[in-house]
Amino acid sequence: xxxxxxxRFMKDGRLLxxxxxxxxxxxxxxxxxxxxxxxxxAEHSLDDVRILPPVSPSKVVCVxxxxxxxxxxxxxxxxxxxIIFLKPPTTVIGSGDTxxxxxxxxxxxxxxxLAAVVSERARRVDSSAASEFIAGYTVLNDVTARDLQRRDxxxxxxxxxxxxxxxxxxxxxxxxxxxxxxxxxLNGEVRQSSNTSNMIFTVHELLEFISHVMTLEPGDxxxxxxxxxxxxxxxxxxxxxxxxxxxxxVNRVERSVWMD
Numbered sequence: 442x443x444x445x446x447x448x449r450f451m452k453d454g455r456l457l458x459x460x461x462x463x464x465x466x467x468x469x470x471x472x473x474x475x476x477x478x479x480x481x482x483a484e485h486s487l488d489d490v491r492i493l494p495p496v497s498p499s500k501v502v503c504v505x506x507x508x509x510x511x512x513x514x515x516x517x518x519x520x521x522x523x524i525i526f527l528k529p530p531t532t533v534i535g536s537g538d539t540x541x542x543x544x545x546x547x548x549x550x551x552x553x554x555l556a557a558v559v560s561e562r563a564r565r566v567d568s569s570a571a572s573e574f575i576a577g578y579t580v581l582n583d584v585t586a587r588d589l590q591r592r593d594x595x596x597x598x599x600x601x602x603x604x605x606x607x608x609x610x611x612x613x614x615x616x617x618x619x620x621x622x623x624x625x626x627l628n629g630e631v632r633q634s635s636n637t638s639n640m641i642f643t644v645h646e647l648l649e650f651i652s653h654v655m656t657l658e659p660g661d662x663x664x665x666x667x668x669x670x671x672x673x674x675x676x677x678x679x680x681x682x683x684x685x686x687x688x689x690x691v692n693r694v695e696r697s698v699w700m701d
Contacts, residue, residue: 444613444614444615445460445479445613445614445615446460446461446462446611446612446613446614446688447459447460447474447475447495447577447611447612447614448460448461448466448492448493448495448609448610448611448612449474449492449493449494449495449496449497450466450485450490450491450492450493451490451491451493452485452489452490452491456493457485457490458470458471458473458474459485460479460611461487461611464486464487465484465485465486465487466484466485466486466487466490467481467483467484468481468482468483468484468485469481469482470482475558475560475576475577475612475614491537492535492536492537492609492610493535493609494533494534494535494607494608494609495535495558495579495608495609495610495611495612496558496579496608496612496660496662497530497533497660498530498533498658498660498661498662499530499658499660499661500527500528500529500530500655500658500661500662501527501528501529501530501532501533501556501581501606501608501661501662501664502525502526502527502651502655502657502661502662502663502664503525503526503527503528503554503583503600503663503664503666504523504524504525504642504647504663504664504665504666505524505525505526505596505666506520506524506641506666507523507524507640507641507642507647507665507666507667508635508639508640508641508666508667508668508669509639509640509641510635510639510668510669511635511639511666511667511668511669511671512641513669514669514670519641520641522650523642523646523647523650523651525650525651525654526596526597526600528583528600528601528605528606528664529601531601531603532584532600532601532602532603532604532605532606533606533607533608534604534606534607534608534692535607535608535609535610536607536609536610536689536690536691536692537610537691537692538604538607538692539604539692539693539694539695540582540584540604540605540607540674540680540692540693540694540695541602541603541604541695541696541697542675542676542694542695542696543586543602544696545586545589546586546588546589546599546602547588548586548587548588548673549584549585549586549587549673549674549675549694550584550585550586550587550671550672550673550674551582551584551625551627551632551633551671551672551674551680551682552582552583552584552585552667552671553580553581553582553623553624553625553633553667553668553682553683553684554580554581554582554583554623554664554665554666554667554682555578555580555581555618555621555623555637555644555664555665555684555687556578556579556580556581556608556662556663556664556665557575557577557578557618557644557647557648557662557663557665558575558576558577558578558579558612558660558661558662559574559575559576559648559657559658559659559660559661559662559663560573560574560575560576560659561574561659562656562657562658562659563648563652563656563657564652564656564657565652565653566648566649566652567649568643568645568646568648568649569645571644571645571646571648571649572645574648574652574657575644575648576612576614576659577612577613577614577615577616578612578613578616578618578684578687579608579609579610579611579612579613579662579687579688579690580608580609580610580682580683580684580687580688580689580690581606581607581608581662581664581682581690582606582607582625582680582682582690582692583600583605583606583664583667584600584602584604584605584606584607585599585600585605586598586599586600586602586605587599587673607682607690607692608662608690609688609690610688610689610690610691611687611688613686613687613688616686616687618637618643618644618665619637619638619640619643619644620636620637620638621636621637621684621685621686621687622634622635622636622683622684622685623635623636623637623668623683623684623685624682624683625670625680625681625682625683626680626681626683627672627674627678627679627680628678628679629679629681632670632672633667633668633669633670633671634668634670635668635669635670637665637684639668640665640666641666644663644665647663647665648663651663674694675694676694676695676696677693677694677695678693678694679691679692679693679694680692680693680694
């Protein structure tokens, strides 16, 4: 596939599709989104549009404890199989959108992750064929209310607040996921830094495992786990999550600013 950075965006009240090139957005038809050779129908400046999440998933499937260096940091054993959980689609926001700090929590954490975007319905897929079901990769921040996670003894409430899943800004279609630097800066200071080669389960192994549990639909997202350095963020903070060759996801944390 030709290397393209696909994205969705709003301009003049319209949801549009395209890809980026030299700070330009080249608009394409929706039906050609994520295709190999889309026809350009218009051109826009990045400064004139609002970037949206690059997909609208039916579900976000996340993986806990999938970096060896993160397991070592926590003094935990390497899991025998992936630990998976879901974030609802209402958590999803885009780069530049605001993460809302919920009133019922006092400990909200960032977690940078590489995310795979599913290209077509996937059920009981073998890892050897997994690449055929992946449209590309993006950056994800698995925002978590850590105090509520501890209090509840399970993860649903802690992971599921509106705005708790920033994704974007683009889907990179031509990148190999197994050896990418991954990092996060909080207010310009590096807090997480690792490489996807430290994953316990590869992207393809995760797709196989998950697709044997549930059917994955086009546009669904698999978040592949976070490296060491997870920590708190507070209202007023700016978070920059970066995956090499994919992009940088930027979000500000606020307590009461809501996006329409």
